Amino acid sequence: MYKQAAQAYQKASQTAVSPRELEANLLMKAAARLQLIKDEWEESSFAEKDEALTYNRRLWTVLVTSATDKDNPLPQEIKNNLGSLGIFVFKQTMAVLTDPTPEKLATLISINRMIAEGLRSQPE
Template identity: 75%
Template sequence: MAAVSPRELEANLLMKAAARLQLIKDEWEESSLAEKDDALVYNRKLWTILVTSATSAESELPQDIKNNIATLGVFVFKQTMSIITTDDVNKIGVLININRAIAEGLRSQPADAE
């Protein structure tokens, strides 16, 4: 079994969260509040871990990247709360697109850039 790099793991988790959100978006009217909440909470927890890890003092990321991730994380948290409070399915697409874009970026970086 081959080891998965941290970047690949992060990309996989972001894609998993995006897939869960996409399923909820596609089946919004049929989904229960608990199902919607589960997908949104999973994504929020994932982003909490990503932001905490990326912005920690131990992170070797450049400060501008740390700032960008923190800003993006705040946006994701606000968007999530907005979806919960307004029950607006249209706002989920933004979270899906962010997760997919970040995952693609993680996967497109050369391995020696880690």
């Protein structure tokens, strides 16, 4: 599935959308999926919950790997911050999986939305 996420990311990045806009769109898509699970917690199956969390985790894996790459021109401080945020996202994902409650999704949803908004508000 990681390969599929990476391929989708590469394919989408080849369109006319800027890389920042693509990242923002993918983060918003992940946030929307998590929000749906949160809103329909009781009706959602474990598989649906796991799928939404897996999508988000894989997206963050791609984002963090790309952002922290030695060839990425981002300043080191931003790379470090994104790496730390990624670790937090992974830990929060594990917290949801080990003790599932819909309230725990709020943090992941909020992070995705805030980062997406930041990507859209910054000049390229």
